[in-house]
Amino acid sequence: MSTSIHTIDARGHIMLETMRDYFGLSPEVMFREIQGMVATTIDILNSKGIKYQDLRTALVPRTDRFEAGFIFDSQDIESSWYGLEVMKQVLPLLDLKSNHSVQCGDLIGNDQEFIFSVLQESLVLSRDLEFVHGTVLYCVYINNLTESGLERIHKSLSQFKPYVGFIPGTFSSRARIYLSTILANSFLKHGKKVIMGHEDDRPNEENINMAGYPFADYGLEVYSLQSMYFDVLLSYKIERPIFKGFESDTELSLNAISDQIFPIDGFEIKIEDAKYEYLKSAKCGKLEKAGIESLDKEDISDLIRSKVSDSYIYNLSYLPDHNVSKFNVMIEIPRPDGSYPTRVVTALEYKPQEKVLRVITMH
Template sequence: MDHAEITPIELLKQPFVIHSINTYTSIFVEVMAASLDLTDDQVQLLLRAMHRQATAVLKSKGVEYTDLKPALTPRSNRYEAAYIFDSSKATSWSYGSEFAMAWLPALRAAGGPTRTAILEGDIIGLPSPTIWQILDRQLVRPSGQEVPRLSSEQYYVVYFTNVSKAQLTALDQEIRSNSPAYLGFVDCSAWTPLKTSLPLPQVALRVDNKIITAEDDDGHANLRAYPFEDFKFDVVGVNEDLYSTLLDFRIDMGVPQWGASDSATALGVLSGTMRDIASMTLEISETRFDYLTSEEPGRGHGASIRKAGLAAFDRHELAAAIKKELDKSLLFNLRSVEGSKKVNGESVPAPENDALLFTVQVEFPDLDGVRQRYQVGIKYDATAHQGEVTTMFG
């Protein structure tokens, strides 16, 4: 069934997986809702239709939407990293293009991430002395290399998602060999104040040999005119509105009102009613608590619960601790799953077991005080505006 043949009712009944919806930095949905006076359920339909359209457009150009998940969602065993340049050392005003000639070869090298979101831009919004303090503490650089004291906006950032530990170093070494303006990188996987200064526009998504960029109304992709083809990439363009809403990675800048609006949209896509995550109640049933805290091999998430320092909590205390982190988190991996059950040993449909699910990344300090990341799965009851913790691992 193609896009033109499905009715709104049929579309909303279909199971789906949406890796990420960006209303955190993209205003497209907000503008559409305000200008057309859309109700919550109409916004839900709009976003479900946009997701279906984006999936179809990508497929027609040789990209499976499912393959974008590693680039668009945080992963507890992968890194987000900000590679930082001194733009005062650029030889032209087009320093973004100049620095691209340092990171593009690194991206193409054997050590580069094959599925990643790439964002770039100047550091803005924090006083220069604050940036100096952050970089002094967090910038990974050669021993003895001093951080130059620049104005904030003279630090230029190229940000990659879904980077392995080995790739962190490989990218660093390759970029350093290509540009004297390169300073080093900051691990942005867990919360760092640096993120508050990174409202970075996304340049592209890389999926294997394809580079996915926004395209304008005339169908022109790669609007920054970077030489992706010179590095053996095929450029794929997607309409700007679809791209900014469904294919943009969200760097969590820690702006509460942005996060509240973003979570309300995400829960609205699941339920048809826009209510933010802070107003959602959270519970852990006794059965689920036993599963979460079990350290039996092959069962449960007890090792993660213990590492997070939560092993002594009862189920109510554990739910409260997770809820406190949830209220600050962005929602990913939104999905509607059709229920099933076993009858005479065979799996049959069971609508009573249908589920709405999403995932958030939360952080807790380990026993040494180092903040660690965990992926928490939530089952959402839209009628009660209530969540139940299903998994927690990291």
């Protein structure tokens, strides 16, 4: 029996990379360690009445949902704990049935001109902004929003004076890449349950509100587990290209489903004839919906290959009965009219011995 691993965060959390490199652990050993870590996390969540598989919508990108970073000017908040005052405005706006990952942080960075430029490019304003310094601007990033939900939150927050506007995070942009480098995962909302990390030397049987926000006031109940499990396996990664020095994130994600690890950016992308015909015809043509119906197999393979290194891999699965390792990747396909690109989820089988990524489906 195989468990689909929603995501592995070795990009923002260095535990797996440090453990592998310090002890010189082989891919075979790391495969067992990561699989064991996943099993432990699932057991902890089960003990708290939470099913790991039910958290998928908060932990992986979706083609039918939106993301945004809501920006607040802390100069307009009297309390030094401005994050609390902001969260008091945000929490009541989240549907009690919905799943979201929530990240927070100040717009930090030495290059203030760059920060100002990405705000000019992407910020959907609620009011005029007089830019002073990035560190006085506070961001709350929320994923898995419906389009109407995003508009509702934006409209409601516009009644709160410190609210400046939001940065769209659904599609690739310099602003989204910037946010992916500065924000920290705060908590995961699963319906009426809030999940977060607590100290690694605290028992997993306890539930501690490390964020300190008044979740109970808004009908939410806090559940926590040791941060090494939350940070690695329950933290959403805002999509961005794989920068030099962060290749270990992909390596360790692959190591969660295989004990043979190779750089996948040089792999052949294989689309079988029957699969290509299916993608052209199924459900009115999946390739047509993606706007790439005119491309032949080789063109589509080249397109997928060019995009594999532009994002992270997720929905990781190992099927021991068939010795199959597979994962998903989100690719963005530009539209000829210059409007928002088409987002396509591509499921790929990882075949390390052949240096091949075989296309399973696209949707």
